[in-house]
Amino acid sequence: MRKLSVVIAAMALAGCSVTPDYQAPETTTSSLYLYQHAEGVSSDAIEQPYWWTRFNDPELDALVATVQQQNISLQQAQLRIQSARAYRAAVATTKIPTVSVGAGYQHYRLSEYDPLIGGALTATMPDFGQPGGGQPLNLLDRDNGAFVVGANVSWELDLAGRLEGMNNLAGIRLEQAEILRQGTLQMVTVETVHNYLQYRGAQSRRAIAERNVAQQAETLKLVKSLVDSGYGSELDQAQAAALLAATRSTLPMLQSAEQAHLHRLATLLGEGVTATAQRFSERPLPEVTDTIPVGLKSELLQRRPDIALAEREMAALNEEVGIAIAARYPKVYLTGSPMTLAENFGDLFASGSDAWLAAVGVNWTVFDGGRGEALVQLQEARFQQAVLGYQQQVNGAFNEVETALMAYGNQQAHRKQIDQAAEHARRAASKAQSLYRAGLIDYLAVLDAQRQVNLMEDAALMARLSTAEHLLFLHKALGGDWQLPMNEQS
Numbered sequence: 001m002r003k004l005s006v007v008i009a010a011m012a013l014a015g016c017s018v019t020p021d022y023q024a025p026e027t028t029t030s031s032l033y034l035y036q037h038a039e040g041v042s043s044d045a046i047e048q049p050y051w052w053t054r055f056n057d058p059e060l061d062a063l064v065a066t067v068q069q070q071n072i073s074l075q076q077a078q079l080r081i082q083s084a085r086a087y088r089a090a091v092a093t094t095k096i097p098t099v100s101v102g103a104g105y106q107h108y109r110l111s112e113y114d115p116l117i118g119g120a121l122t123a124t125m126p127d128f129g130q131p132g133g134g135q136p137l138n139l140l141d142r143d144n145g146a147f148v149v150g151a152n153v154s155w156e157l158d159l160a161g162r163l164e165g166m167n168n169l170a171g172i173r174l175e176q177a178e179i180l181r182q183g184t185l186q187m188v189t190v191e192t193v194h195n196y197l198q199y200r201g202a203q204s205r206r207a208i209a210e211r212n213v214a215q216q217a218e219t220l221k222l223v224k225s226l227v228d229s230g231y232g233s234e235l236d237q238a239q240a241a242a243l244l245a246a247t248r249s250t251l252p253m254l255q256s257a258e259q260a261h262l263h264r265l266a267t268l269l270g271e272g273v274t275a276t277a278q279r280f281s282e283r284p285l286p287e288v289t290d291t292i293p294v295g296l297k298s299e300l301l302q303r304r305p306d307i308a309l310a311e312r313e314m315a316a317l318n319e320e321v322g323i324a325i326a327a328r329y330p331k332v333y334l335t336g337s338p339m340t341l342a343e344n345f346g347d348l349f350a351s352g353s354d355a356w357l358a359a360v361g362v363n364w365t366v367f368d369g370g371r372g373e374a375l376v377q378l379q380e381a382r383f384q385q386a387v388l389g390y391q392q393q394v395n396g397a398f399n400e401v402e403t404a405l406m407a408y409g410n411q412q413a414h415r416k417q418i419d420q421a422a423e424h425a426r427r428a429a430s431k432a433q434s435l436y437r438a439g440l441i442d443y444l445a446v447l448d449a450q451r452q453v454n455l456m457e458d459a460a461l462m463a464r465l466s467t468a469e470h471l472l473f474l475h476k477a478l479g480g481d482w483q484l485p486m487n488e489q490s
Contacts, residue, residue: 017161018329019168019322022315025387027394033297033405039412041292041405041474050484051475052193055286055468060196063265063279065484067192070270074188077181084177088170095163097155097334107145147348150339150355157334162326169319176312183305186482192268193472195261200285201465202258205458209250212454216244219450223443236443243447247454287464288471294405294478297398303479304397310390317383324379328372330364397477404474411470415463422456429453 053061068074112122120140158164220240226232266276301307337357342348365372432449435441 016159017164017322018325019161019165020318022318024311025314025390027301029297029398033294033402039409041294041408050482051292051480052189054288054290057283057286059280059283060193060286063196063269064189064192066279067188067268068185068484071188071268072270073184074181077177077184081174081177081181084170084174088167088174091166091170094156095158095167097153099151099153101151103147103149105145105147107143110140110142110144112142144343146341146343147345148339148341149348150337150341153334153336153338155334157332159332160326160329162323162329162331165319165323165326169316169323172312172316172319176309176316179305179309179312182483183309186305186476186479188268189482190472190476192265194469195264195268197285197465197468197472199258199261199265199280200283201461202254202261203282204285204461206251206254206258208454208457208461209247209254212247212457213244213251216240216247216450219447220244233443236447239444239447243451285461285464285468287468292408292471292474294401294474297401300397300401300479301394303481305479307390307393307397307479310386310393314383314386314390317379317386321376321379321383324372324376327375328365330362333359333361333363335359335361397479400477401474404470404477408467408470408474411463411467415460415467418456418460418463422453422460425449425452425456 052064110117117140156163220237223232223237223240227234227237262277263273266273269276335358339355339357340348340353341355342350342353347353429446429449429452432441432446436443436446
């Protein structure tokens with residue numbers, strides 16, 4: 001007992017916490033990315049957080065602002081923050097005394113056969129030869145009642161820092177909820193921009209296909225007239241009809257793709273597809289033509305929500321270790337119950353009706369078969385897992401950015417080649433038309449030239465769309481702030 005008193009006194013005076021010291025990890029890395037000088041990017045600082053405004057598409061800007069207000073997943077993430085904030089407030093109250101008040105009336109009857117006090121109810125006066133001897137002696141009344149008004153105060157002294165650790169842990173969980181909302185915001189915005197680009201891409205591809213259908217229908221009409229007049233070939237007519245049918249066959253698939261992405265946008269907006277369709281007019285596929293700043297490599301750790309979440313998980317599990325250690329130390333409780341008590345209600349607040357009860361208690365598990373030590377080891381192992389998870393998250397983030405930079409640079413080069421190929425195909429088709437009119441080539445060469453133009457125009461559009469998608473994933477890999485200010489959302 002003396003040893004226990006010494007331990008408690010020492011901890012109370014020191015006000016110590018057994019939680020291991022924690023510092024956020026530091027990652028050393030080079031200042032520049034490996035593909036920092038890829039085509040279309042620069043090492044300039046990221047000064048424009050709302051990068052999608054570089055598309056100069058007001059309908060896209062309005063769409064993102066509306067999604068950030070209406071999206072159901074974001075509303076759920078905000079409610080999780082509110083829950084975490086309420087939980088932190090509840091945990092914080094464990095460090096302060098708990099006070100409860102009450103009032104009531106109690107009535108009780110004592111048993112005559114109670115082994116402790118039953119004899120006092122049935123006692124008789126001893127017979128000493130005096131008058132009245134042997135008569136019942138009422139030492140206690142069997143039926144009793146009283147009015148009571150009082151309070152109860154309880155407080156656990158946080159000697160080993162267990163309650164402080166729980167409070168810190170709740171604060172970290174709140175920070176994680178806020179980071180998760182940031183990650184959800186990024187994911188929702190990425191999905192919004194992605195589906196908008198795909199929607200516009202499908203519209204543009206459908207417009208190209210419809211224009212080609214109209215041109216090829218005119219060509220088929222011309223070839224038919226030549227065949228009817230005896231100057232054309234039925235082979236030319238069959239080839240022209242086949243090319244027209246092949247082009248027409250792409251229209252239903254493009255319409256399906258357009259509607260599929262429109263439905264996904266409606267889901268992101270949390271509204272019906274009819275209302276979503278009314279938000280858009282016919283517009284071309286947007287694109288970004290200026291250079292994209294990517295900042296320094298060392299800045300990535302502060303921008304990525306997944307890295308921030310992994311770091312906070314390390315801090316949380318460090319607190320879990322401290323809580324598990326503190327649970328093995330004594331717990332000291334102080335309780336007090338001031339009250340007024342009287343048999344009659346009128347005497348409840350009279351002088352002399354006051355009463356109180358005070359107590360101090362210690363609870364210390366001195367033997368549990370090693371369960372406490374095992375729980376500490378469990379939390380320490382979880383912390384080490386979080387450390388490795390953080391390292392893996394950082395490495396993955398750096399590699400993701402490098403891959404996105406390389407892919408974006410290569411896509412820029414790919415698009416240039418496709419654009420050149422499309423231009424050459426258009427020149428070849430124009431030359432083939434001239435040669436056919438001069439009677440120098442048959443119409444099969446003209447049809448083949450037109451087919452190449454159709455393929456290259458669609459490929460050029462797909463290259464533009466792919467460039468925009470690579471830009472999207474590059475910004476996603478770079479992280480950053482994706483939250484629009486409230487005045488821009490309204």
